[in-house]
Amino acid sequence: MRDVLGWRRVFGVMAPSTNTVVQPDFDDLRPPGVTNHIARIFTPDADAVSDDSFRAGIATIGGNVLDAVRSVVTCRPDHLIMGMSAVTFLDGVAGAEAFIRQVRDASGLDVTIGSHACAAALEAHGGVRRVAVLSPYWPVMNAGVARYLGERGHTVVRDLALRCPSWTGIARVTPAECRAALLRLDGDDVDAILQVGTNLSMLRLAAAAELFLGKPVIAINAATYWHALRSTGITDRVAGFGRLLEEF
Structure with missing residues (x-):
């Protein structure tokens, strides 16, 4: 028997603990029968960010991702979404693929990431x-x-x-x-x-x-959620958020 609210798909979403935008954005985009469930990636807020401190912050977030993955899979989602972009772009395509493998190994689930989603949206x-x-x-x-x-x-x-x-x-x-x-x-x-x-x-x-x-x-939030929907067979068009969700 399917989840009574997420009877089409249950998404597990990993997002930085400092992020207050991705969760409401994803909820605005979800069609009926799809639910989003957030796991927070522990992220200390940083002041006076620079190139160096930014890279250090990304390393901290990257090191904490799998804890969030292991937490969110306990709700038995059908698919995972990475609600943070930086770690999926750094180190190029090979780095993105390595990130996906890490998450799959830890969860046994497929995951949508921002870098691949943006490339698919452009294409x-x-x-x-x-x-x-x-x-x-x-x-x-x-x-x-x-x-x-x-x-x-x-x-x-x-x-x-x-x-x-x-x-x-x-x-x-x-x-x-x-x-x-x-x-x-x-x-x-x-x-x-x-x-x-x-x-x-x-x-x-x-x-x-x-x-x-x-x-x-x-x-990126539109592209990532669009990619998660299409990757899991949900073809609903969502109006009001641009051509990507309305036409493709």
Whole structure:
């Protein structure tokens, strides 16, 4: 007998303990019969983040992921979702595949990760090769995203790191600031704009920006949840969150 609320799919989601955006975003995107269950990855908040402290923070999060995996599998989910992007981009495609293997070995389940989901989202739109990248992080992260996308056949034309001063500070970036960043990144030499960083609130703004920029604007939370749905056979179209969920 299926779970009475998650009668179609039960998703286990691993997210940093400092993240306050990914959980409500994923809940806004879930179709009927799909439920999300969050396991917190212990993440000390960090002040005065720099390239070096950012890498150190990612290492801490990466070291705590499997504890969250082992916790969330006790609710017997059908599929796992990594609700944090940085660890899935750093070290390129090989690093992403290694991360997936670690989670599968610990859980026995398939997992959706942000890097693969974003690449699949770009490919779903067709003809997207030149990309601009927006992140709330520091330049070292954007370099990791560019490396990963390059290995997947995309060129990062330009990028913008907002250099948020703490992990929790990411959730305080306003829609107006994000809109200004999108306008700085856009240009005729860009086929699509990709936003990474799951604690940056961009779900609805990205959908609106597709209308006023006239090109794909992909928020990582939308791409990740879309990929989890499609990977598990759920083809429902979800309106109001951009072309990806409405058309593909």
